[in-house]
Amino acid sequence: MDTLKIRTTQNVEVEYPIASVGDRILAYLIDAVVCFGWMLICILAFVTLLAPSSPSTTTIVVAVVAAMLPYLFYDLLCEIFMNGQTLGKRAKDIKVIKLNGQSPSVGDYLLRWVFRIIDITFYGIVAIASIVITGKGQRLGDLAAGTSVIKTTTVKRRNPFQVQLEEDYQLVFPEVAALSDQDMALMRKLLAKAIEHQNEALLSSIADRAKQVMGVQTHLTDRDFLKTVIKDYHHLTAGMEA
Secondary structure, eight states, rough: OEEEEEEEESSSSEEEEEEHHHHHHHHHHHHHHHHHHHHHHHHHHHHHGGGGGGOOHHHHHHHHHHHHHHHHHHHHHHHHHHHSOOHHHTTTTEEEEETTOOOOHHHHHHHHHHHHHTTHHHHHHHHHHEEEEHHSSOOOOHHHHHHEEESSSSSOOTTTTTOOOOOOOOOGGGGGGGOOOHHHHHHHHHHHHHHHHTHHHHHHHHHHHHHHHHHOOOOOOOOHHHHHHHHHHHHHHHHOOO
């Protein structure tokens, strides 16, 4: 699952899943049904109210414009006034967002709308190809506006280093006292990346650095050693706070 990490104004990093091509196509189809329904209502109203009275050319033009204008400006107006969503996007829980985490401006929405003409060329093949190639869920309009389309639910990842306090726990490496909170935070971050990307070289480098700072040697594997160090540090600092 491709994700997009966004840093909020509170300097908190939030991770969102990028909307899939399937979600965006379904949202587009829902919006198409909404627009078709509007035009059908306009046609029925025209036939019912105006047809018997032999309407003038001007009346016919006004009726056609009334039916077509919402279709032409539907996406633009919905995204501006519905915080980056159309009815279809809202139904699929997806929305437009800036890559820097800010809300898109009216100009950003306008750029997406202008490039929409190109994106829907050849039954949307241009948009689909762009979304797949960029890797950030961006069609041409998104590339121009610096936006993407994300799922509105954040990614929830299980913390593999969450430690439960154990009564009468005996530290395996009392030397963890040589580590600082900053050291431990960096160790957790690098260890998570090493495990996620199966980077054994990074794993070994982290373990070697921890052993050097702590002045210890062990027969544990690098991964087990680092997990033990994290557990020891958690219990040691919890004891200090108590």
